[in-house]
Amino acid sequence: MLSLHRSSRVAYRRSFQSLHHVSRASRIAFSCSASRYGYEDTIQNLKIGKHTRVIFQGFTGKQATQNAKQSIEWGTKIVGGVRPGKSGEHLGLPVLPTVRVAMEQLKPDATGIYVAAHQAAGAIEEAIEAEIPLIVAVAEHVPLHDILRIHSMLNTQSKSRLVGANAPGIISAIGRCRIGFQPLPTFSPGHVGVVAKSGTLSYETVASLTRAGLGQSLCIGMGGDVIAGTNFVDALKVFEHDEDTEGIILVGEVGGRAEEEAAEWIRDYRGRTAQPKPIAAVVGGRCARPGAVMGHAGAWAAPGEASAETKHRILEDAGVTMVDHPEKFGGVMKELLAKSGRNVQKIEKSAANQRRGYHTQRRMPSAGFPYRSTTSIASLGTQRRGLFLSATQAADMLSEHGIKISPSTESAVDSHLLSITIDRQSRSPCILASPTTAPSQNHRRAKRFPFDYRQGPSQSTLQDALAHLQLDAAPPVAKATAMKLMQTLWSIYKEKEALTLTVHLAVDTESDSLRISNPSFHFDDAAFRSNNRQAELHALRDLSREDPTEVEAERDGIVYVKLPTASPGSGAASGGDGKGGGGAEVEYESYNIGTLVNGAGLAMNTVDALATHNGLASNFLDTGGKATSETVKRSFELVLRDERVKVVFVNIFGGLTLCDMIAEGVLKAFKELEIKVPVVVRLRGTNEEEGQRIIADSGLPLYAYDGFEEAAKKVVELAREAEMAERGKSDV
Template identity: 55%
Template sequence: MTKLILPRSFKFQAAPFRAWRKHGTYGNVAPFSTSTARRSYADTIDNLKIGKHTRVLYQGFTGRQATMNAQESIDYGTNVVGGVKPGVEGEHLGLPVLPSVRAAVEKLKPDASAIYVPGNGTVAAMEEAIENEIPLIVAVAEHIPVHDIMRIHQMLRTQSKTRLVGANCPGIISTHGRCRLGFQPLPFFKEGNVGIVAKSGTLSYEAVASTTRAGLGQTYGISMGGDILAGTNFVEAFQVLVEDENTEGIIMIGEVGGSAELRAAEWIKEYNKRETNPKPFMSVIGGIQAPPARIMGHAGAWAAPGEASAAQKIRILQDVGVTVVDHPEKLGEGMKKLLAERTKTGGQKVSSAGSSQRRGYHTMRRRPMVTESKAQTHEQRRTLYIKKSQALDMLRDRGIKIADSPMGQQEKFVAISIDRDARQPCIIASPTTAPGEAFQLSKSFPFGYGTYEAKSDTMIQDVAAHLGISGKGKDSLAQLLGELSDLFSSKEAFVLQTKIVVDDDGLLQVQGAKFGFDDAAFRSSKRQADVHALRDIKSEVPEDVEAEKEGMIYVKFAGEGSIGTIVNGAGLAMNTVDALVARGGSPANFMDTGGKATSETIKAGFRILVSDPRVKVIFVNIFGGLTLGDMIANGILMAFKDLKLKVPVVVRIRGTREAEGQKLIQESGLQLDAFDSFEDAAARAIAIAKGTQSME
């Protein structure tokens, strides 16, 4: 199919844009153009350079959360110039309220927008901000359906005015510029010299607290967020931080899922080669112990076919000179040593990528050798996998030939999924399914969301050539790819995997299928009810289902796990499990109570954990941002009283109102230990689990 080529004189028109926003297509491209054909989304990176000059608009300004957040940001020094409430014009917090983003842009001239529109209105608010070319938009909302965010990225990639931070993230903050767009806990930030880029909110707060305690402070905190597709990735944030005169060291917080960490490693390697005295990099990567096929709290925290594991990411980062530690508490003192070494090195050119960083870190405790989790378990819950028979029925109903029994020919692999680097859907193809070889030979073919590119003659030819399919097989491949791409879009899938063979007649037959769908589409907007109805709750782990009802994510680990974990935040929960294993502990579970855990949430978490007879001690690890330390402590005390707990509990509380929370625990007179340090708390929990210490 021939692409629609727009002339350079093409100007944005609101009516076609709204039609595209509603129906998903605009010819064969999104309805955007730039002044020159060479400009792209990459040209918006400098929009991340926020500061005192940044004029901030709030979308959803008068809502309760937005009001509280805006007032905090104003008190911090953020130049909030007003906000938007559809159809309303007036005043709020002493600032103007405009009836539309267009009116606000014309009158207030904002440089950035913080989006606090509730529910599924977030996506429409993002679209309106892009339509009106606001230079920076920050979306903090969780659970945005993945196809909605793919549509946003299709819009972003065809323009050069607007940059996105988020979604599902704390936002962006500049300490030197006293500017915050998001909900970062301000008391922990200190003007300093370390830039932090993170997928995980709670782990980024830990990194902030660690660098503040070390006397370093921060320059920028830039969030990637935990979704499958990030508006701003590590490499884009690095480009701002290495140019920033105040930033002397850089911390990146990554996790299982996607390849952003690998692209970061490639970029760091080239940066270290070209710079005389490069800025040092440190990192924490979560999810080493994440079981296969599970989403670990964050929507993007799962590894697609052919992606590197968390352990592999760590090794790759270490190979390019990044100092990787196993807990964010170590980042502050570690970075202090690296910066001292950089000062001594001065302008001397390092002989190999990152060698000066490693020399500066030799006196610190190195991270233990990482070992990957091999535990198998049932499927994850943040998205919905259907049974193999149901997936094959979907294909059969669409006229795809299904093999009645296994055939002797070599299997090939074809899937529709999401290319996180390209920020687009893609076809993934491999001429073999053999372990090892499939990873090496797998290739991604991205295509534009809402376009016909997946079915184009060029695409079919490229995929067929990679698979080694010709003749009649190419025609049946075209049929399969057409049906898979239609199914992917119409039913809001996130991955459609098939195993295919070419029969004796040269035609394709499918003999295996694994289909995953985005459950957020149903939860947020009640879309795809027919697919959601295929969920078989009776086949799921009961504790998973109970946790889900309480707004938590719970993963029960196989084996003899003896330490039950309760943690607020997916990244922190992954890191807690990893760090316990590295210190000789045996976690029984992963539990993410969410970033807004309450006393009732904590009580529900205890109820689930004590139902597991393997658990000998419960380790509660809380870093309070929005979560208050004393509120969590009260939840723990309430659980002891109401559940009559007999299992020992070790509590580590850091963050907001940490002292008050620790005091409540220490003075309770119950079988509770309260700690500030993760190392001390982890050692205590492990010792109790192993029976070498008691709570007496």
């Protein structure tokens, strides 16, 4: 998109830290000097509202045009947009050739970037160069190393704040300002702030608050990428001082440390505040398959990171009220607001007055969600997964750099873990070091040593990591090998655009040398799929080592993850720790429930919530952002291919995905497939009434619900009955 301005961007990147251009003092009252201010000072730019002037990059494209029409009708102050190298008019608003010109002439407070993943990084860079205060990037699958480079720029300035990428955006329900692709009918003005990793789970959360009469103040989509431009703590700092926000909700998931960092902040906040705002949360992925990427690019736990179950407990210990499903947030938040001494009736009345005041000005769809959104992110990319090399392939790659891999003969106590990975907190690469490889101790003993992406690890960083590995007193040969290894791993990491490179280390006491073993290499496939980089590396992908159903699903833009078989009471639903959704020992009354869900976060949460009802899912399935009736039928084929499945649970919250379209897909599946197991369908959200009517009038043997609790109980009941019937036949 921005090739016409490549030379200016290159020059900008080289001299970024020396920029001293000062934006309008009325909008940003702080200096650009990196020595005095930094990225932290841009948090205030998240406070959008009716005053916010918005431009779109990629303004004349189909997706941006549809989105802009809806947002303008809703009340968002869109003042124009950018189309590289072109000037003119679109939707009655000015179109300008560069973001810098748009900044000078339109004086925007924010920009929404509506371009494909391979163009997104360039568009973000141009917005940083123009010093746009708030940059919202919605595209999925922006290459990780492009984002790392962007954050190394953002960390040196104090003008621009990024939301995203791979995020639904940010929306002020009170200020009627939407920068993103959130389904507008789900939102209502009110007094609860929401920050979420998952788009679909955030829509479920918002809908619950709307039904409860509480509404929302500000909703921030943190997004599901490995690195988020804005995280939980950033949002919490905004909500703390926002007069419109009376309660706060966090929607987290497996992967990263954002939830742990939020817990630390909340513990401090509750200790220093006389009447803290109540906070509730959910963490998805508590039943995630270890090592799998659960739909979102960032939904996987790197070495040394806590499980979703552990993060759930950490938040709970910090005083956060945890729920197992976002449908419960409305009722839970009402109770918390009352217990905190706040006037719930006054909050509800205020929210109702704001809704009435708004609807007298603009005609919007009713609370029943009879609304067909024309906004789609399908063209911005489909769900993907990372590339994992086999141990042999990883060993060969290290051998090319003079690093020899040895057989693993040491115990976890005697070996050390070394990784080049991502420090999501500092938004940079890091060396992760642990003096043990025991999984039970890694979270506690692992330490991250972040460094600037453009400069690489310094000598002092390498020495600090070596000391934490407890190798600083090792024999000289072993120490030298460890230092060379860290530098080699970083070289491979940057050259090949990796996500995580991990090895085990141990000192050979007989030869005083360093033994290197168990290489585990994980690479970013977005670089290849979005930008066609690293083709030679990705040609190494060995599909024969992967589950054929998962590979087939990927080709159709569906994310399917097969979950392990488990016997009742085994605890496999929570990763083998013997604990279910509430962290207690459970006996699974039924299992092998096939799931079909739209949205990665909702798919994770569905599997988790079923476990709290003593049901065990046999798969994770996210239909993806481009779901159609054909996609739904195809998803049924994939789920039913697993002979373990005793019942299928279709759990849909229609945000951008339409409930009536899902219903038509279910009917299509029944018409064209031989479905012999019971099917439970739960439809909520956009066009829910029409979708429910289609199911009700179909005459098919379906169980239809709009509430999750009722649907989940029915699913478990049917699975139990099928299991008992099957056991009865085997006994005969």
